[in-house]
Amino acid sequence: MQVPAKFEYERADSVPHALQLLERYGPEARIVAGGHSLIPMMKLRLAQPEALIDINGLASELGRIAVEGDELAIGALVRHAELLDDVTATDLFPIFRDAERVIADPIVRHRGTVGGSLCQGDPSEDLSAVFAALRATAVIQGPGGTRTVPVRQFHQGPYETAVEPNELLIQLRVPITPGTGSAYEKVERRVGDWPVAAAGAVITVSDGVIAQAGIGLTAVGAEHFCAPEAEQHLIGRAPGEEVFAEAGRIAAEHCEPHSDQRGPADYKRHLAAELTRRALARANRNVPGSATV
Amino acid sequence: MRITVTVNGQPYTREVEPRLLLVHFLRDELGLTGTHWGCDTSNCGVCTVQLDGVPVKSCTVLAVMADGREVTTVEGLERDGELDAVQKGFVECHGLQCGFCTPGMLLTARWLLDRNPDPDEGQIREAISGQLCRCTGYENIVRSIRWAADASHSQEARQ
Known part of the structure; x- marks a missing residue:
């Protein structure tokens, strides 16, 4: 049976109250809302906050x-x-x-x-x-x-x-930028699991060329979860399979995946390229008014 | 800490430690052992109960978080001695073998049908995708929930 270590429990009734409680209990206090990351860590004693400040009552504000x-x-x-x-x-x-x-x-x-x-x-x-x-x-x-x-x-x-x-x-x-499409592609070992790797893409198309691009990468050691070099490659180019594939290759080159129980680093790097390509292609298809739908 | 939780329509007031999990509050403090306790890691879903009408995994909710709120467990599905349609469906379609996952499956099924009285098979499978049946009896669980949807429709038609 997994039982968290003892802690003080406070319920915030407003954002200012939550901030007061954070001041009172100091850096060993933790905010809890859904608790589906924190409570499992507390049950395993990987986290032992001295106080929990429950913000579940702040739905009208947050x-x-x-x-x-x-x-x-x-x-x-x-x-x-x-x-x-x-x-x-x-x-x-x-x-x-x-x-x-x-x-x-x-x-x-x-x-x-x-x-x-x-x-x-x-x-x-x-x-x-x-x-x-x-x-x-x-x-x-x-x-x-x-x-x-x-x-x-x-x-x-x-x-x-x-x-x-x-x-x-x-x-x-x-x-919110007009002419923007977006998509997310994830490979997981089984339903509901953390990703082996995943990629998100957001592109804005204006006058037939990509005016703005955002690429997010999950679980492959991308700094700040993004791929600026691949984004830069897209700017000013017409959307298309070749361009998206090259952006995927660049994204994979610049990330730093590690081998672990979810897969070897080279497989994750392959996924970073392929999922980036797929996410960009789908993002392009759901740009409003896109002719390629 | 003193909390009052309304479980299956009845308020219970207890003095609890903040670290007590809702699943143990229900089972050990209130003796409502219909809620099962499985993986303890929010994966298997056998501890699923409804909190204010929404299914949650009670091994990952603190009892103090349920203070002032309403919890429904499998013991609360029956009305006036009559089983809920989802319970009848599980009986009719052999929706359980060992029965360990059944209470959680029933509460998710009830929530699904309250939201969507006519779910297709894909929607049923999606709704129960956070719950494991260790007998792998998913086919019959899906049929049972579909049976409950059909039974509710024909009952409405009769009225």
């Missing part, structure tokens, strides 16, 4: 998905299942539908949250690559107010993020 101007705002407490079910979000960005359908399983997705996934900072976590591909911005609140950090600077290493011990990730903001 649980909304809404279009605000030219951005889609996603609250940190939005559950995976809620993002998957939100037609506005998944129509604007099919990459969310692709990724959320293969994150864990439907029951886990009822609890796990978008913000929790990003803050866990697991190198194999799908949404980190998705938001990196989308060039989203993280909104972080602390005692001095809110600040924003590009998601491409949010992850500072495995399980390390830009969120300070006295701060709370409250929202992700995704820029």
